Amino acid sequence: MPGESLVRHSARRTALRGVAAIGAAALVITTGAACSNSRTTARGGDPAAANQVGDLPPVLSHTVAVTVSSARGCQADHTTYAAGELLVSITNQDALGVSAVQLRNGAQLVGERADVPAGFTGSFAVTAPPGTYTLFCPGAAGAHVPIRIVGASMPAGSTLQALLDRAGAGYGKYVGTQAGNLVTAATALHTALAHGSTAAAKSAYARARSAYGRIATITEPFDDEINAHAGEESAADWNGFHRIEKGLFEQKVTTGLAGQATWLVEHARKLKSLAAKVPLGPDDLTHAAMDLLTGLFRSALLGEEEPYSHYDLLDVAANVAGAQQSFVSLQPALQRIDPMLTARLAGSFSSLVTLLHKYRCSWMPSGYDPFDQLTDAQVTGLSQAVQAVVEPLSMAASLVVS
């Protein structure tokens, strides 16, 4: 994974800068001690100079050095730090149960570094407005360490909350666009079927599936009939995508399918109007992405999502695209909270998309190789690449709970 490798290297450079920063902080502290000495000396001398030194605000560090150990738990080097860009530098000496350190402001997580097992060091940077914070080392004795951050406040709009709000709004727009694409493709499918054009119908079916797959987990609560498979509804009540898929790809007829397409268009329109009204919080985004990806293991990655057309890889690609959009919407906020995890997620998504790209196939209406032509090893590789996204995504989900 060259992409991931690059990102990891840059993260390592950040960690190195962190070490340099600790050195700088130590210098600052020494200077501070020297200042208080010189103040004592100055007191007997020039009163104006003493006054000047006394008025200086205390020198506060921009680096929070956190040490985690089994004997002393979670400890910070100071109780008060300077507002603004803050580096949290972590040394896990030997605390077996600890692998992450978080910075919280009340219930809100403002920064995290995971993957710091016993014997390792790591760091994360945050932009922290003044306030009362808690360092949280899950698994450590004395896991909660209160710290204060003082200094100038930050302009509104750059807060983490603003970034999280923007994520929800951005993703909402995406859902609306895809729902619109779904209606357009379903309408084209109807037209093709009404004219008995098999090739046009297959192409429109693929476009409709591509749009639907991107937003399936957002729209599913409103309408699960649209994606029903044979046997999930009684034969008389079976409508939707896969009823049409069976007719078009297995029975190879278009007769009578136009009526089915009418049903599909109606349901697509209904979904579009409902989807526009759903309020989307950041946790809805991560849950939608998780469901899109984990759902693949139960269906499309088994070749069971498109049993007649074998367009399953199209569904895989659509679900992945929808999940990735959710991540991209959250990325500015996630980047602030946990840049390492964000880099890992970005790398995993990139590897997955690159892998999927190898199965592009121009002559297939779906744009991808038919699923029944994949070898077992190829399916395993795809499953593992999806799993490599799911794991960091499940961690990201816990970082953005509103």
Added chain:
Amino acid sequence: MTGPSGPSRRGFLGAALGGIGVVAAGGGYGIARATAESAPPQQAVATAPKAGGVVPFYGEHQAGIATPSQDRVVFAAFDLTTHDVEAVKTLLGAWSAAAAQMTAGQLIGADPEAQAEAPPTDTGEALGLPASQLTITVGFGPSLFDKRFGLGARRPAALVDIPAFPTDALDPARGGGDLGVQACANDPMVAFHAIRNFTRIARGTAVLRWSQQGFGKTSGIADPNFTGRNLMGFIDGTNNIAPKADIDLNAFVWVGDETDQAWMHGGSYLVSRRIRMHIEAWDADGIADQEGVIGRRKDSGAPLTGAHEHDTVDLAAAGPNGPLIPVDAHIRLAAPATNGGQKILRRGYHFTDGADPLTGQIDAGLFFLAYQKDVRKQFIPIQKRLSGSDALNEYIRHTSSGIFAVPPGLRGPGDWYGQALFS
């Protein structure tokens, strides 16, 4: 580390049952403390049989080698998917911390209730189960030393690629691997839990390449009072390396000053072979022939030159039709005397993977695990001899092969598997 510092698995169960649990030692966890407060001391340690006990995780050598064999194994080999050596180190660090906790009978990571929105760090299926003498032994395959991580110069000369043998029928998908993990316990749930959580921790860094479960220890460190039988019905492992035989262990198992790689000092080399037995054909063979193939009596385990299991194997003793122990008998070819005095520490398990889809026969045999200080002097020449002329070859096929350099033990919390290799 002297006592458990994580939430005790049994402590959690106690809490869940309203305080009928054990006292969770140490720890700074709400739930563990609550249990300790609500459980009267006299109810502590309701069952602490040896089989449920803790095998110390830290020490000069990794546990799971000279440790008396537990009842079960779940073995897994992993392939790294990352190309970043830092990610590999972090994985080994996370595995080390998780292994220290699991082998102590603790949950991995933090108190699962501490973060309501986060997935628990431990998958939980071993909750309430004792440590069950769990050992987790980690080794490095030859492929770890290829170009990906710049470790080529650190590859020990003894970590050779195992050559092909005439009777091999190897499935590459079932052998090899960048990392090998042997989890042994007296409870299969506990052993599986270890491998499952290792796999989970590895997600995004490494993937499971193959896995093998085994039951009913076949030999392990020899117990003078009881030697188990293999699936052919024969007592197996009589002359394996004996317990506490430090002379044997230092001579044949632990890597010493002779190594070209200091990071392997105190380690060992593991060879894994999945040996399929054609037990249907074996079951149809007459007992005299079976005993001739092995070189021992089936009932007592006595060599064909003696009356009792532990009688000396007299390879020179002659009978009316040639040697009493036939020239192609398994014990003759595997005997140290035939192999320049070399011994290996066998620590295998039986396996069955259900029905062979092709023949309908039982897919079963021996999951052979052997530790030694130098495969070039031990496993390879011994197996070369066996695969050339062992009468047993008619009934067995080697279907997978793996070799792993098992680094020494971890010094304490904060140390991790292979730290010396990577630093």
